[in-house]
Amino acid sequence: MNILKKLKQIRHKEPGIREFCIQTIRFKKFLENARALLDLFEDGREKALGEYIFDRHYVVTLIDSVIERLGMMVYDGCVLVPESGEKLYTTYDTHKRTARNLIDFSGIVKKAVSPGDVTPETSKTVDQEYQLLSEALQWFNGKDAPLDSTVMAFMKQIFLKVIQGHGSSEVIKNRSLFENSCGKIPDMGIYLIDLWKDQLALPEGNSSINDFNSIPLNHLLMDAGGKDLKAHPNPDWIAAVGEYQLSLNSLRADFQFHLVTLATGDADADFIFIFADDAAILDTLLPPGFHTENTGYGQFAWNLGISEKTIEDSLMIIGRNLFN
Amino acid sequence: MSKQPLKIMLIDDENIVGKRLKPALEKTGDIVETFEEGEKALARFDETPFDIVVTDIRMENIDGIEILEQVLAKSGRTKVIIITGYATVEIAREALSKGAFDFIAKPFKPADLRGIIERASKELRSGFLHTT
Amino acid sequence: MSINPENIASYDTDYNFRFRYETLRSLLNKNGIALQILSDLEADLNHMHHYDKRIKRPIQRLITESLLMAQELNLMTGEKYSDLYGVISRIRNQTDKLFSEQPPDAGRPFVLRLDNQDDPDPLQIGGKAFNVWHLGKHFNNLAPPGFVVTTAAYNRIIEDNNLHDRIRILLNNLDVTEDEAQFKSRTETIRRLIRESTVHEGIEECIKEQVELFNQAFPGELWAVRSSAVCEDGSHSFAGQFDSELQIKHENIVTAYLHVLAGRFTDRAVKYRIHNNFREVDTPMAVLFMPMVDSVAAGVVHSTDIKDPDSNTMVISAVPGLANRMVKGEEPADTVMISKGLSPELTWVPPANGDAGNTRIADYISNEKIFEIAKITGQAVAKFGHELDIEWAVDKNNNVRFLQARQLNIPRIENPEITEASKRKENLPVIEAGITIFPGRAEGPVTFLSPGADMSEVPEGAIVVVEHPRPELSSILPKIAALLVVEGDPVGHLATLIREFSVPCIFRLGKNENILHGKNIISVNATKRTVYAGMRWPGIRERVLARISAGNRHQEKSGPLYDLVLALNLLDPDAASFKAKSCRSVHDTLRFMHEMSVRSMFDFGDKQNRGWNRKSKKLITGLPIKLQLIDLDGSVLENSNNVPPENVESTPFKALWRGIMDERLFWPERWEKTMRGMPADFQEAVLGGNRGPRRASDKNYAIIAKDYMNLNARFAYHYAMVDAMVGPGTEHNYVHLRFRGGGAGDENRKRRARFLEQVLRPSGFGVDRSGDLVTAWFRHYPQNDSENALEFLGRLIICARQLDVALRSDRSVKLYADYFLREQFKRFV
Structure with a gap:
């Protein structure tokens, strides 16, 4: 093999190229994680339509899975655009807290009933499990949710950062x-x-x-x-x-x-x-x-x-x- | 051939199950009784045996496996179907080996359970023990 | 209420450390997924060839995950392991090449005649046909002519009728099911599916063509249609496993063919394959078609007496007419023994109710014929090179025909004592529980292996009982008879290895393991998940030992995909060969990366001992401990700068703290009042507090997250570092300790290190001690155990503080170790 060909081969193994390939694969993973999140939302939505029988555990697991998958997406984002990492994790932590609150405090009667009151009928017109699920869905990608507070909104932010990082x-x-x-x-x-x-x-x-x-x-x-x-x-x-x-x-x-x-x-x-x-x-x-x-x-x-x-x-x- | 209505017993300590399943199952004309407590259910079973028992596997006071064992002891022909929660499929397999007819995991649609009940009722009607 | 995420910062995180932690988590998460894929692949490869398209996807996914893991490892370690990229790429390219291979069946014939073959491939025609061909080659006119419908045809039928998947689903978990009814039901379903399959018209034509040809030569012939499975009649005898169909009219021949194929899935056959760990895909079936021999006499000859192999006798059984009922045991036969040697003699064995004597009893066959059969048998044995079990017939023309030949299965000599003993033993198992990780039977002496025990002490052929499936156990797998594990997750490194090494194994024995204490020898049936006391199956022990001496590697399970993906070569993380470049398979890379990532996390804390400029929170406690908390993920439920321990929502931290707070621990600070007035450095030496010759900026700190903790504590002259990840899973949990230093002299410090070692080892930790540095680890244990380990460390760290003063002699090391293990904490003042 002559020298010129050898040189070309050496160049081809340049770490920059390798890193490019790995980041390309990483971006594909990022997309996979995003898709998995969308699937989770869809799963929850389907169950909420009213026909299903499910337990609270299902909803808690769904919320946990969303947090976990979101974390994976955030992580991939940090690898793709390291300079955005800190901000991304800060937002992510907010969502973690939201999730924790949802799980810990849902279903608890929020109004205190003072002793003199006639006890109102147990307003369980909506089953607890369905209540929790609907709150979770709001947080995932509810249309009526406050701006920027949903997971979906966060996902869009991450996407933007990643794309901008490849500007x-x-x-x-x-x-x-x-x-x-x-x-x-x-x-x-x-x-x-x-x-x-x-x-x-x-x-x-x-x-x-x-x-x-x-x-x-x-x-x-x-x-x-x-x-x-x-x-x-x-x-x-x-x-x-x-x-x-x-x-x-x-x-x-x-x-x-x-x-x-x-x-x-x-x-x-x-x-x-x-x-x-x-x-x-x-x-x-x-x-x-x-x-x-x-x-x-x-x-x-x-x-x-x-x-x-x-x-x-x-x-x-x-x-x-x-x-x- | 007219089908005799089945007597179905539903046991789950979460009332969402009874609430939503009972009307769904009664649509086919079967008779459904729901219980939130295992002991009460078993006592009722002593009064009159049921064709099908659908029970949650994990409940506070008496769990589904115990119910399964007791029901089968009381009546060899009753088909027991286990409802498992999201995370207890392993136990459900154990239930199968103990004689449960089948299991269904939450979340599920009542129609899915109906399908299993239909299969169970077919076996009941042909009144046999499957041999190969 | 709108939340602007940018304003949330009411607490600080150090992003670099956070990122590192998240990298570790991501890596461990991928590792878990990868192990699951590996485990599924193993099951898949039982049913699919490596060129099967359906294998491709999971393998490619697996390799992608490991590449991303490699990136993560390198992010954690500053590109220390960039060699991994090349390794993984190489593996990927090699697997890609495999996938583009042509399946070997392409172009292979569906039908082969036996009489015109020079060198037939047993993989194409099966063992039985191969033996018949062999006979035909050496002996003229001995075996009837015939033809074989090959394994290529079988594979084609399976594929055309989509039977791969359906059979696999039906066979799913059959090896771990105890339900006989279900087993039978499933195998019957498979048989029915096969009998009802469509036969590719090319195959059907070939069969009909052959039958036509024979019809011309021997008109009106009836056919014998016999199974000829690959691996059959070789060193493994499937004898009797499959059905033959006899006296088939030529118009029914294709139906008979399908029936024989279905015979591959009789209960016995399936059990045999499962028990001997044959892959479904490696044992396809060919079918041998031979014209029926119109026999006047028929039977079986064993070239040596299996009941007494040394007696130098051949045994012939005979019946008039056809032999098949006799072979199935449905008809009694006449038996004659022929002594081997230059002047053979024959002795008819009297039937149970007959007269004794040398006189011929069977009038359908002459003694001369018997001798002739014996002679040919002898010659055949010479040609084959081993003892033979042959089905023979004498046709209407008085010619001897050999119809089937297989290797004679000589059972090992039973020890009559053991047989008696096992007959006397109860027939009930002492344990019937758990899940099968790998099927099979084994017998041997019970060995309980506690953590920290020396694995080289495990005797060969032992049945080992352990609490948890730690990866370190891999080193003993090649030499043990079976493994019983009290608690464990069927997916994990060790489970994969157990399957790789084909070691019969049951997980989740549970509390039952107590029953085994006091037993010496036990018999394990991992397929049925039963354990018996004593020896139960004669011959099993020898087979087990033979397997072990053969390296305990099941020969069938090899192949390019195993080598590239599943095989684990990197076993010992402490070996010098444990490096990226030594990784040859995907499994190697996973093991390597897992190990290195955990090690790297452990090192990292060391380097962060300076320059904590960021705000951190102070732990409020009545104990004289100063600790700064750095919260990675909001696990500190407190917005102020002072945090009580109960507000720290970190599982490992809480556990460690419980140990530290143990009421039985003696804090000399309680004597502080009496210390007042004493010189400061004396106080320091006794109290071991946070003062001392150290920079003011050095603090004790703990970096925490919900399931993670990295604690660095510096007491007067020594340093303890605890790094732990503890969550609900088991696979990723670990607790690591590093301890070094001490105020007193060199000798004392070394003694303290020895003390730690003597306390940690019996408590389940792996320990490494170099000089005065002790490194200990507690890995892959469930949450509860990991928390207990951390509590243990909490107590240990506190007790160890004072020790350098107390350890004045070598004898005292053992003394204090005992005190600690017996929880006599008051001694540590």
């Missing part, structure tokens, strides 16, 4: 990281990296994209002029891939875009998640069916519990719109 400074850092590690300008302007192999697309002359056995990537680029793999003068993208997953990030300082997807065929785990700092872009980009959330900073969009095929079709549409 322009991070992007610039990444760009130079990839430029330095990869000798040649990548095809299609997309730096490609295998999440588990720590290597950048080796520009060996032929279609490097096909070297990566990534189903989501293939679908993303299927309609995107993929046959015409010309070297792109200004690489704008980094795609970290696995067989069933894809994490696409913009390298432009003026355009923040993230797309994360998992398409294994297991609807409980699969998802597509997108963020764009320009809401208008998403409107033109997305096929129907996505949940969206607008914030001052940009727009989130996601789709959960969908089939492989739906994900693949969505990716084709998005890719077509994004790269043309």
